[in-house]
Structure formats: C-alpha cells, structure tokens
Amino acid sequence: MTGGSKPKKTIVPKKNPMPSQDPFLRAKNFNEVALGYTEQAVVAEANRCLQCKNAPCRQGCPVEVDIPAFIGLAAERDFAGAIKKLKEKNALPAVCGRVCPQESQCEKYCTLGKKNEPVAIGRIERYCADWELANGVLPQQVNPPTGKSVAVVGSGPAGLTCAADLAKLGHEVTVFEALHVPGGVLMYGIPEFRLPKKVVQAEINNLKNLGVNIEVNAVVGKFAVVDELLNGGGFDAVFIGTGAGLPYFMNIPGENACGVYSANEFLTRTNLMKAYRFPDADTPIRVGDKVAVLGGGNVAMDAARTALRLGAKESWIVYRRSKNELPARHEEVEHAEEEGVKFAFLTSPTRIIYNSDYWVIAMECLQYKLGEPDASGRRSPVPIPGSEFVMDVDTVVVAIGQGPNPLVPRTTKGLECNKKGNIVADLATGATSKPGVFAGGDVVTGAATVILAMGAGRTAAKAIHAYLNGDS
C-alpha cells in the first residue's frame, strides 16, 4: 500500500515492540541487546506508516533518506527494493538503524507521532539492512571513473559516508585510518551489545565493493601531512573526519591514579581490543567491584553498562544535574536502568582518593541543586556548600566529553581552528580555510551523533564533487 487512493488506514497507536534480551541475562554478556524485528513485525510496523504526501519525517533525516518510499516497499515485503531505496542516501543503514537517535530526528516529525507513537522508522531500517546482509549484498551503481582522487582522513561515520558518496560519483577514494581496523567510533566507542562489530565491518565491506580503498595503520599528520597528500600524494582534495578523539578529564586531584580511565580508554580496550575476552585476547582491562562513571551522556551509559558486563558488582552513573537533564537518549537510560545501573544525581566528585599503591579507593563528592537554566537551556547545577561526602569506588570512568583530536589540525598549515581546537568549516559545504581541504563530523561540531557526522560527510561529498568539477 503505497498510495492514498486506498481506503483510509486504521491507526495503530503503538509501535510494534522490539524484542530484546532479558535484562538480567544481557547485563552479563556482550551480545546485542535489541534482537531485531521478525518479518511479521516489520511488515506490521511498516503498515502503520500513513504514507503522508508531504513526508514530514524526511526533514528530520540528516542524510535525506526517502523514508515513506522505503517503508512502503518494506510493507509490500520488497526488502530488496527497500534497502536499495535506503542506500541511495544512506551508506550505513545497519548502523543507523541501531544507533541513530530517531526520536529526535525522523520519528520526531512523524505525523502518527502527534497523537500516538511514531512509526518505528529506525527498526524498519535495521530490518531491511540486516535482510540485505543476510541475503547477499545488491550491487550499487557507480559512475564511470572521473580520474579525480580524494583522500579521506578518518574512517568513522563522516569519513565513510563521504567516501561512499564520492566513490559512487566515480572518484577514486582512499580512506586513511589510524587504528588497525576501519570504523572509528563505531568500532572503538559504541559497544558490541549496541552495535555488533561484524555489522560495522559488513557495511564497510559494502563500501569496499564500491571501490573505496581503505588504508589502516595510517596516521595522517605522522606518515604524511595533509599538504603532502595534496602535493605529490596524488590527491585532488582531502576530507578530514577525524572525530572527537581527545578525552576530557575533570582536572581534579587524583585523576591519574590507577583505576581511573577515560571513557575512550575503557571502551576502546573493551570494544576494539576485546578485553572482555582476556586472556584469549591479549589486551587487559581492570574493573573493580564498584565502578563510578562520571557524566550523563550516551558514552557514560555505554561505559556503565559495559562495566556491569565486565563483572562489576555495582555500576554507578554520577551526574551533577538531575535525571531530566541527562543528555543520553531516553532509550539508553532505560536500558541501563533495566540492567541494574544505579544513578547518583546532583553529585560530582571534587577529588579522587587513592591508597599507598596509588589505586583508587574512593571519591570525595559534592552535592548539587538545580539553579537557573544555563546556555544549554538545561537547569544549571549549583554546588551545595558543606555537602561533601565520600563514595567508595574502585574504578572511575571519566565520560564528560571529548574534544577534537589535535593531530591533523596541529600538522596542517593554514587550517583555521577555533579556540576549542575544532576545525572551522562552512556547515553548508564542509569547506575549510584551506583550498581543497574539507572537514565534517565531530572534528568540526564537537562531539555529536553518528548520523549528524554522516550528514556532514554527505554535505562535504557534494561540495568536493563540485570542487573537482571546477564549479567553485
């Protein structure tokens, strides 16, 4: 049912539920939490879509997926057609179907969502993408070679999207990745239980099938600087999508004690290096009995849930505002609560206390109350004088945010950056202060979401295409 000529649909008020692993079991394993729709459920969910002519959902999609079209095809069980439609705009649908914050994007604008629950667009997307991965990947159309060559620095969501778009347009693309596998934050940051790594690698293999070259173990700024890629390196343009790979710390005493991790380290050891399989995998990690994760974003939820799976008896989110201000997705908070993660709201540490062997044993914390809204629009945390108390913990994970990785900005002459170290780029084109050099994703905006980075990669790909054609 794709048209409006048929009789008016019956409104189905609620989303078809997503089957998931039992919280008690899953808190002890790294298998994926959300199990995915059955064919019956996906067809039922796709049939909830009203197929609105004006398709308000599309304005919420940073990569401009034709949402009603792919859902319409899914409703007719034409999953091959649905995934083809998705991939016209989205190079990583299996990833996006799992980790996009649909509630604040496409689903936020869903007509059905005004009075009922919106269509579960992300879940349908995931089904279609998984269907393709299970049934064989359909070839995609690639334009004839243009003879132009583009270097993409970083293989996270921004870089991969930019690379896919440029490859489809016929440009030769080489992606340079610093780590030993491509995927960036999709591999090192987002846990296996939310985004299985084989799904990420399957999507990246699809990009290789488009002709994208991927060079791992290649740190731009070290083995070559951006200027060398452009002059003598054989590249006509460069896209920088190096992400937010610089962990912020609290700058409180004791933060370098043993047992204090940045969320990046904690998650990288676990996800990228598979420390949960130690000693079968060589990289170790240490998780004590009581873990405190500082921060309230998605990364903090990932770290707290990871800590439980690594065997922590208690895993706490320590956040200086209240539950209402948590920046994490509602769904992630809910999953964390179901699994037994505990929350210390209106609390923030003032120092980390360690023993004579330099190991963390506790944190001194201060209690907060909510004051007036701050620049972010959320009520600001105000410390309560004299409210110090000691919280016994033996592992601390600092998840208060990340800045742009400085390696490429520091080594690229003439690349303008702001005070925080983010590359200054035109958000409409990704163009930087340096001709032929474009940038997008977290390295420009600061830490945000996978899909926003993908949107920036797409925007830059269009501008790079125009630049290579001499249009600008």
Place this chain on the structure above:
Amino acid sequence: MYRIVKKELLAPTLNLFEIEAPLVARKALAGQFVILRINGEGERIPLTIADFDRAGGTITCVFQEVGKTTKELGALGEGDFLQDFVGPLGLPSHVENYGSVICVGGGVGVAPVFPIARALKEAGNEVVGIIGARTKELLFWEEKMRSACSELRVTTDDGSYVRKGFVTDLLREAIEEKKNTSLCVAIGPLPMMRAVCSLTREYGLKTIVSLNSIMVDGTGMCGCCRVTVGGETKFACVDGPEFDGHLVDFEEMARRAVIYKPQEQLAVARYVENHGHNCSCSCGGGR
C-alpha cells in the same frame, strides 16, 4: 602485514627486529616510536624506534622479552609477519647544536638513545655517550654507539666488563670533567632515569627522558599514557614520549607502569604453559 626482514639476538631474551615499513621509515626521526600488534588477538604495544633505513624502507626495534606479547614477538623469526605496525608516532627529539651533550643509555635504553646521539652529533654537538648493562652479556651496540658519539664510556653493574658501576657513576664523572655540558638525554628503565634525573638536578643540567608508558591507540585518543609533568597532565603518546626529566612525576609513572601486573602474570603463565619456556633467561618460566 609487515615483514620481519632481519632478526638478531643481541643477548638472551633481547631481540632486534628490522621490520619492513617503508611509509614509517620515510618519516621516522630519532625519539619517535611505533605501535605494533602481532595478530588479530594481539595487544597494541609501543616500541621506541632504535634505527631506520629510509632507502631500505625498514625500522629497527629492540625489545626485551618480559610479558606475553614480547615473548610471543621473540618467538617470531625472519620472514614472519606482524599484522599491524603504525608510526612514526610521538614527537621527534629536539635536535640542535647545544655544544656539548651527554647521552645515557641503560639496558635496552641503549637502542633508542642511539639515533638521538647520532642526530645530536650530526647537528655539531660534542656527544659523550654512556652505556651500561647489568652484566656483560646484556650489553649491546657498543661499537654502534661509539660511532654515533664523540666519546663512549661503558660500565656494567657487576663489573663483568670494562668496569663496575652504574651509568650514574659514569655520568657524575663526565659532568665533573666536562663543565660545559648543556644537555643530558637519558633512556632506560624507570629507576635508572629517575636516578639520572636526581643526579643532574644537583648540577642543574637539563635532562630529557623518554617515557614508554602503557598505551592503546598512541594518537592521543585514550589517555592511558598520561603522566604528570611539572604538575600538568600530559599524554606521552602525543605530547612526548620525551619530557624534561626534572619535571616528571616518576612515582606516579612507576605505579601506572604496573597497573596490569596481575593480568600480565596470568597471560605469561598461560603462554608458557601452552608454548613451553624457550627463553634462556633463567627466569624460571616467567615471573
């Protein structure tokens, strides 16, 4: 994949590898390091660059078999491949004509100090080299160091070769003799670098040390290698690995270096059980 083109056993459990990595060799400079991973289950370990051959496209690394990964690495031979090899990472040594400098290498630290001594000499410095090892059979690269320095002094802790004494004993003598020394570079085990720094502090002699912290990515992303230098937190991987030794918090550094000791012991025991103990270090089958 990165081929091991040459392997040399410098001393029992002390190996030299030349690894084919043309893109790393093209840019490598004294003071920088690489990160390698043996296979798909491997951990990422940093090794300081001991030498590089730009024309031949190889990087030389010297390592002591200590943990599971270095033991496994030591079991590889010429023609074998490493799955991953990335670099050159970290900032290169600051090289200029200071006039007169002293380069101290202790134990395995002789390897990374060699290219620095060479670069300093090429920049016009008078370079006094000081190398030492626990015992004669652990001493290596004496001739190579002699060629890189204006003058080389050698010692062994047990007196089995040249003379008995620590590198710090020779360093004190050299400082007393050469009143005009303006820089000391010291690389070796943490206690040695710490001892060198407390000595040179007495003389107000600026001292650069190279820190081989535990690392994961090596590009500033994880913060595992953080070290307090002059009261500020620095990342050894991107801000270092070389720092002003007089400002380094060695106490913290030493504690952080053994964070994973229980896990390392477990991994070594398992490795030895599965592979036999084929090193000749008389360590009794792993620590």
